[in-house]
Amino acid sequence: MYDVTEVRKDFPILSREVHGSTLVYLDNGASAQKPKVVIDTVTRVYGDEYANVHRGLHYLSNLTTEHYETVRGVVARFLGAGSEREIVFTSGTTEGINLVAYAWAAPRMGPGDEIVLSIAEHHANIVPWHFLRERQGVKLVWVETEPDGSLDAEKVLAAITPRTRLVAVTHVSNVLGTVVDVTRITEGAHAAGVPVLVDGSQGAVHMPVNVAEIGCDFYPITGHKLYGPSGSGAIYIKAERMAEMRPFMGGGDMIREVTREAVSYADPPMKFEAGTPGIVQTIGFGAALDYLMALGMDNVAAHEARLAAYARERFKALNWLNIQGDAPGKAAIFSMTIEGGGHAHDISTILDQKGIAVRAGHHCAHPLMQHLGLTATARASFGLYNTEAEVDRLVDGLELAHRLLG
Ligand code: PLP
Numbered sequence: 001m002y003d004v005t006e007v008r009k010d011f012p013i014l015s016r017e018v019h020g021s022t023l024v025y026l027d028n029g030a031s032a033q034k035p036k037v038v039i040d041t042v043t044r045v046y047g048d049e050y051a052n053v054h055r056g057l058h059y060l061s062n063l064t065t066e067h068y069e070t071v072r073g074v075v076a077r078f079l080g081a082g083s084e085r086e087i088v089f090t091s092g093t094t095e096g097i098n099l100v101a102y103a104w105a106a107p108r109m110g111p112g113d114e115i116v117l118s119i120a121e122h123h124a125n126i127v128p129w130h131f132l133r134e135r136q137g138v139k140l141v142w143v144e145t146e147p148d149g150s151l152d153a154e155k156v157l158a159a160i161t162p163r164t165r166l167v168a169v170t171h172v173s174n175v176l177g178t179v180v181d182v183t184r185i186t187e188g189a190h191a192a193g194v195p196v197l198v199d200g201s202q203g204a205v206h207m208p209v210n211v212a213e214i215g216c217d218f219y220p221i222t223g224h225k226l227y228g229p230s231g232s233g234a235i236y237i238k239a240e241r242m243a244e245m246r247p248f249m250g251g252g253d254m255i256r257e258v259t260r261e262a263v264s265y266a267d268p269p270m271k272f273e274a275g276t277p278g279i280v281q282t283i284g285f286g287a288a289l290d291y292l293m294a295l296g297m298d299n300v301a302a303h304e305a306r307l308a309a310y311a312r313e314r315f316k317a318l319n320w321l322n323i324q325g326d327a328p329g330k331a332a333i334f335s336m337t338i339e340g341g342g343h344a345h346d347i348s349t350i351l352d353q354k355g356i357a358v359r360a361g362h363h364c365a366h367p368l369m370q371h372l373g374l375t376a377t378a379r380a381s382f383g384l385y386n387t388e389a390e391v392d393r394l395v396d397g398l399e400l401a402h403r404l405l406g
Contacts, residue, residue, distance in 0.1 A: 001299055001302055001303065002295055002296075002299050002303065004303065004385060004386075004387055007295070007384065007385055008385045008387075010035040010036055010037070010291075010385075011033050011034070011035055011036070011385055012036060012039070013025070013033050013034075014033065014385060017355065018352070018355040018357070019352065019353050019354070019355055020355070021354055021355030021356075022355060023355050023357065024354075024355055024356040024357065024386075024390045024393045024394065025357050025383070025385075025386075026356060026357055026358050026380040026381060026382060026386065026390070026394060027357045027358055027359050027379075027381060028205070028225070028381045028382060028383035028386075029174050029202065029225070029333055029359065029363075029379060029381030030225075030359050030381070031224045031225060031230065032205070032224065032225055032226065032227045032383050033227070033383070033385070034227055034228070034229070034284075034288070035227055035288070035291050037287050037288075037290075037291050038227065038228055038229065038284050038287045038288045038291070040287075041283060041284050041286075041287040042229060042280055042281075042283075042284045045064070045067070045279075045280045045283050045284075046280060049063050049064055049067070050064060050279075050280065051063075051064045052064070052276055052279070053065040053068045053069075053276075053277065053279055054253055054270075055253075064279060064283075067283050067286075068277075068279055068282055068283055070286060071089075071282050071283060071285060071286030071289075072084040072087045072089070072269075074286045074289050074290060075087045075221075075234045075236075075285075075286075075289060076236075077293070078204075078209075078289045078292070078293060079200075079204070079209055079210070079211045079219060079221070079236050080209065080210030080211050080212050080213065081211055081212065081236050082212055082239075083239070085239065085242075085268065085269060086236055086237055086238060086239055086242065086269070087234050087235070087236060087237075087269060088234065088235050088237060088242075088268075088269040088272045088273060089232075089233070089234050089269075089273055089277055089278070089282055090220065090233040090234060090235055091231050091232070091233055091278055091281075092222040092223065092224065092230075092231070092232070092233035093122075093124050093199060093200070093201040093220040093221065093222040093233060093235075094124040094222075095233065096218075096220030096221075096222075096233060096234070096235035097124055097125055097128050097168075097197070097199065097218075097220055098128050098248075099235060099248050099272060100128075100197055100218050100220075100235070100237075101128035101129065101131060101132060102128075102248045103245040103246055103247065103248040103272060104218075104241060104244060104245045105129075105132060105165070105166060106132060106135075106136065107246055108165065108244075109132055109136055109138050109165050109166075110136060110137065110138075111136065111137030111138075112137065112138075112139060112163055113136075113137075113138050113139070113163055113164075113165045114138070114139045114140075114141050114161060114163045114164045114165065115129050115132070115138060115139070115140055115141065115164070115165060115166045115167075115168060116141045116143060116156060116159045116160060116164055116166070116167045116168070116169075116194075117129065117140055117141070117142055117143070117167075117168050117169065118142070118143050118144075118145065118151050118156065118169045118170065118180070119142050119143065119144045119145055119367050119368050119371045120145050120149075120151060120170060120173040120175065120176060120178065120365065120368050121168070121169070121170055121199065121365070121367070121368075122170065122174055122199065122201065122363075122364050122365055123364040123365065123366070124199070124201070124364070125168055125169075125170060125197075125199045126140075126367065129168065138165075139163070141159050141161075141164070142367070143155050143156050143159050144371060145173075145176065145178065145325075145368070145371065146327075148325065148326050148327050149173070149176035149177075149178045149324060149325025149326060149327045149330070150178055150327035150328070151169070151173075151178060151180045151181075153180070153181040153184040153185045153188070154184075154188075156169060156185050156188075156189075157184075157185065157188035157189065157192075160188075160189060160192050160194055164189075164192070164194050165194065165195075166194065166195055166196070166197060167185060167189045167194055167195075167196045167197070168196075168197040168199070169182060169185060169196070169197075169198060169199070170198070170199040170201070170202065170203070171198050171199060171200050171201075171202065171203025171204070171209070171219075172202035172203040172205075172206060172207075172331050172333075173202070173325070173333070173365075173368070174201065174202050174333065174363055174364075174365065174381075175324060175325070175333070175335050175363045175365050175368055175369075175377070175379065176324055176325030176327065176330065176333070176335065176368075177308075177325055177327075177330035177331040177332065177333035177334065177335075178325055178327045178330055178331075179203070179207070179327070179329055179330060179331060182196070182198045182203075182214050182216060183213065183214050183215065186198075186214055186215040186216045187215065190215065195217040195218070195241060196215075196216045196217055196218070197216065197217065197218040197219075197220075198214060198216045198218070198219050199220060200219045200220055200221045201220070201221065201222050201225060202225070202331065202333070204219075204221045204226060205225050205226055205383075206300070206301060206304055206331040206332070207297060207300075207301040207331075208297035208298050208301065209297075211236045216238075217237070217238045217240075217241045218235060218236065218237055218238070218241065219235065219236040220233065220234070220235040220236075221233055221234055221235070221236075223281065223282075223284075223285035223288065226285070226288055226289065226292065227288045227291065227292065227383075227384075228281070228284055228285035228287070228288030228289070229278075229280070229281040229284040229285060229288075230281070231278045231281040232278055232281035232282050232284065232285035233285070234285075237268075237269075242268045242269070242272075243268070245268070245271075245272065247265055247271055247272065247274070248272060248274075249272075249274035249275065250263075250274055251274035251275040252274065252275055252276070253266070253270060253273055253274060253275060253276075253277075254266050254270055254271050254272065254273055254274040292384075295384065300384045303384060304331065304332040304382055304383075304384065304386075305329075305332075307332050307382050307386055307387075307388065307391065308330070308331070308332040308382065310388050310391055311332065311334060311380075311382070311391045311394075314391055314392070314395045315334070315395070318395070318398060318399070318402070320338055320339040320340065320402055320406055321336055321337075321338060321339070321398060321402075322336065322337045322338075322339060323335065323336055324336075324337075324372060324374070324377060332381065332382035332386075333379065333380075333381045333382070334379065334380045334381070335363070335377035335378070335379045336377055336378050336379070336380065336398070337374065337377055337378070338398075338401060338402050338405060338406055339406070340406050341405045341406050342401060342402070342404075342405030342406060343360075343376065344360035344361065344376035344377050344378040345360045345361075345376065346401070346405055347360065347378040347398070347401045347405070348360035348378050350397065350400060350401040350404060350405070351378070351394070351397040351398075351401065354393070354396070354397045354400070355393075356393060356394055356397045358378050358379055358380045358381075358394075359378070359379045359381070360376060360377070360378045360379070361376050361377075362375065362376055363377070363379060380394055
C-alpha cells in the first residue's frame with residue numbers, strides 16, 4: 001500500500017483550484033491526470049532529444065528511436081505479454097480495435113458470420129463491428145448484463161454458435177464498473193475455436209493485468225487513461241493472430257520495399273505502424289507505465305478497492321441516489337442519478353461549481369444506456385490518487401444537488 005498524500009504530490013494539477021475550491025478530479029474514467037515524471041519526459045524529449053524515429057542515422061534520431069522502441073518492452077512487461085513483438089503502438093484503444101477489425105476480422109468474415117458482444121461495450125468496441133455488419137453482412141450477437149450489472153461469462157459462451165468468429169468484450173465496464181471474467185470467457189471461447197478481444201481501456205487502469213494468464217488474442221489499452229499522454233496507446237496481439245493479419249494503413253515505416261509494381265512489408269509489429277507515429281506521446285506513455293509499475297498495480301487496485309468500499313458506505317445513506325451496477329468486486333466507477341429529478345448535466349454542473357469534476361452523459365455506451373432505460377448518468381470514476389476526503393466532498397456536492405434538484 002502506498003501513501004496517497006505522497007502520491008498526490010506527483011500530480012501537479014491536483015493542487016489547483018476550480019471555482020474557488022481545490023479540485024476533486026473524479027473523471028478518471030474519461031482521462032486521468034499526469035504525474036510529473038510524464039510531463040517532464042514529454043518536455044525533455046521535445047526540448048533536448050527530439051527527431052523522427054526509424055529513419056535517420058544521426059545521433060538524435062537514434063536516441064529518440066531507442067527511447068521509443070524501449071516502450072514496446074515496457075508495455076509487454078506491464079501487460080505480461082510473452083514478447084514485445086506482440087505489441088503494436090496505437091493512438092489509443094479506438095485505433096487498436098479498428099486495427100483488429102480492418103486487418104484481422106474484415107478479410108475472414110462474410111455474410112452470416114457472427115461476433116458476440118456484451119451490451120456493456122463502449123462505442124469503440126461496437127462501431128468497428130457495425131462497419132463489418134454494414135459492409136459484409138456480419139451479424140452482431142448481444143449478451144445482456146444481469147440486474148446487478150454483472151456479465152455472466154457462461155451466457156457469453158452460450159451465445160457462441162458454429163458461425164461465431166470473434167468474441168469482443170470489455171474487461172471493465174466504463175459505466176457500471178463491472179469486472180468481467182475474461183479468463184473464463186477466453187477459455188470457453190477458445191475451446192470452441194473462437195478468438196477473443198478484450199477491451200482493456202478500463203481494466204488495465206484499475207488492476208494488474210496479465211494477458212498470458214487471461215489467454216486472450218487481442219488486448220488494446222489507451223495511454224491517456226493510464227496516466228500517460230493522449231494520443232498514445234498499444235494493443236497486445238497474440239503472435240498467431242498477428243501472423244494472420246493483413247496491413248491496415250499503408251505508408252512509410254511499415255514496408256520492406258516498394259517498387260512501381262509491388263510492395264513488400266516490414267515484419268510485425270512494424271507492419272501495422274504506418275507513418276510517423278506519436279513519438280513523444282509513446283515515450284511519455286512508457287514513463288507512465290514505469291510509474292504505475294513502480295507504484296505496483298496491486299497497490300493501485302487495493303487503494304481503489306478501499307475507496308470504492310468507503311464510497312459505497314457513504315452512498316448508502318443517500319436513499320435518493322441511484323447507482324447503476326452493484327456487481328461484486330466492481331471497480332471504483334459510479335454512474336449515478338438522483339431520484340425524482342435532476343438531469344445528469346445539472347448534477348455535474350452543480351458539482352463543478354464546488355470544484356468536483358465528474359462526467360455526465362451516455363458515456364459512449366448507447367446500447368447499455370438503452371438496456372438500463374436511461375439517457376444519461378453522472379459518473380464519478382476514481383483513480384490512484386483519490387482520497388476518502390474527496391469521497392466526502394462528492395457526497396456533500398450530491399446532497400447539495402439533491403436539495404436543489406430533487
Ligand atoms: N473502451 C472503453 C471501455 C472506454 O472506457 C474507452 C474510453 O472511454 C474506450 C474504449 C475508448 O478509448 P479511446 O477513446 O482512448 O480510444
